[in-house]
Amino acid sequence: MTTNLRWNILLGVCALGLAAWYYSLNQTDENLQTLIKKADSPEYVGFKMQTTIFSPEGKKQYFAQADKVEYYTQDGHTDFSAPVVYLFDVPLDTQFNAKGDTNASSNKENTDNLANDGKNGQNWKLSAVQARLTKNNMLYLEGDVLAQSLDPLSRLQRITTSSALVNLKNQDISSDSQVTINGLNFYSNGLKMVGNLRNQTATLKEQVKTYYEINNK
16 A cells, blocks of 8 residues: 555656646747747837938928837838828929838927928828828828818818828829818718829719808908
């Protein structure tokens, strides 16, 4: 009985040791998995980011800021949370091979200066809940999308919708969601839209309704 008891105790200790060893191996594997970057995870993540893109001539092409930025190297796209984008009137032939300047701090003075640049040309301010920028400079805006002109004399003043696509190279804009357009003395509603912000043009499609404001003098 004494010998059997000793063997039982010895086997129990061995079993506990093996269980502890197996548990430690699993913990090591889990820790290693957390260190290995997944294929669908961003290459880097930034908060309160600002980016200014210049043309080769040194003119501002667009400025973007967001609460959170995630860049993915797999296809070269960038995701933005709470983005605000300022577009500047740069000729098409100067927009390629642009260079950028990025910093990770929120600078209200810099943003105010960019907004004031609207006095020097037809510029626009874009905002949304989320956005995705592809490597081809196509900007997909989602949630409470607003395109607002910084020129008080622009024929086209505001565009509001739930989703929109903006080509940052030529400022083409389109939407397959319900759209409201506000201009000088009018506003229109439609289910789809195509237009160009630089040219101050927008064409609504499907169930279009337009309302004019008449000023009685």
